Amino acid sequence: MIIINKLFNLKGRTSIITGASGFLAEKISFILADLGSDLILITRNNKFINNYDTIIKKKYPKIKIRKINCDLSKEKQRKELIKKLNHQKINILINNATFKDNNLVDYASNFKTQSIKKWRDSLEVNLTAVFHLSQGLSNNLIKSGNGSIINVSSIYGLYSPDWSIYKGSKLGNSSAYASAKAGVIQLTKWLSSTLSPKVRVNCISPGGIIRSQPKKFIRAYTKKTSLKRMAKEDDLMGAFAYLASDASSYVTGQNIIIDGGWGN
Numbered sequence: 001m002i003i004i005n006k007l008f009n010l011k012g013r014t015s016i017i018t019g020a021s022g023f024l025a026e027k028i029s030f031i032l033a034d035l036g037s038d039l040i041l042i043t044r045n046n047k048f049i050n051n052y053d054t055i056i057k058k059k060y061p062k063i064k065i066r067k068i069n070c071d072l073s074k075e076k077q078r079k080e081l082i083k084k085l086n087h088q089k090i091n092i093l094i095n096n097a098t099f100k101d102n103n104l105v106d107y108a109s110n111f112k113t114q115s116i117k118k119w120r121d122s123l124e125v126n127l128t129a130v131f132h133l134s135q136g137l138s139n140n141l142i143k144s145g146n147g148s149i150i151n152v153s154s155i156y157g158l159y160s161p162d163w164s165i166y167k168g169s170k171l172g173n174s175s176a177y178a179s180a181k182a183g184v185i186q187l188t189k190w191l192s193s194t195l196s197p198k199v200r201v202n203c204i205s206p207g208g209i210i211r212s213q214p215k216k217f218i219r220a221y222t223k224k225t226s227l228k229r230m231a232k233e234d235d236l237m238g239a240f241a242y243l244a245s246d247a248s249s250y251v252t253g254q255n256i257i258i259d260g261g262w263g264n
Contacts, residue, residue, distance in 0.1 A: 207259030226261025
């Protein structure tokens, strides 16, 4: 008889989460801690949204949390991170970090003004770092006996943008972001074949997550979804718990699309 709690039990396992300062990482960290996993949080500036690292320590006192600073856009720092984790047991690697540019000019602006520099910067964090960490930490994951890599892509790695939903807002859609996220999906498939059977590799592609977007954009986006709303971070947590745990022990090379029916 299979007990559901046993399938999702992560006690004794260690999870790495990159891009750990953001909203999505906060929710991922809580769900994995709730399932019993120790955490290694990788962030560029050691600042955590809502001070969630402190809250997790209080709520889950048995969970070990290690915080490491690393700018994933820098190859040298990635190499130092991999070396630092050389003898660390790693069961789960979540490649969640995303290149962020609050100034959308030259990045998600008009196609003719999108810059080569920001294209390179985006690919470095969104795709190259995923390859580099997966490669550098693969031995750790293999030795763990139940290794799982979860890459975070996007619906824009699958679908072309609907420019009508951006009208009247200052938001845009980056060709570099879309191309990198498409690469993440294919890299997931490649890694799943290469690292099997010791390590499973899967991907999650979320739709738009509601934050502080203009109301006009939210209304236009919502109309495209079957569920008539944008996503919340909590909507993704079941997929992360599933792919991190033994509940998905026969699942690899898959891309789980969580978009509320946006792509239907």
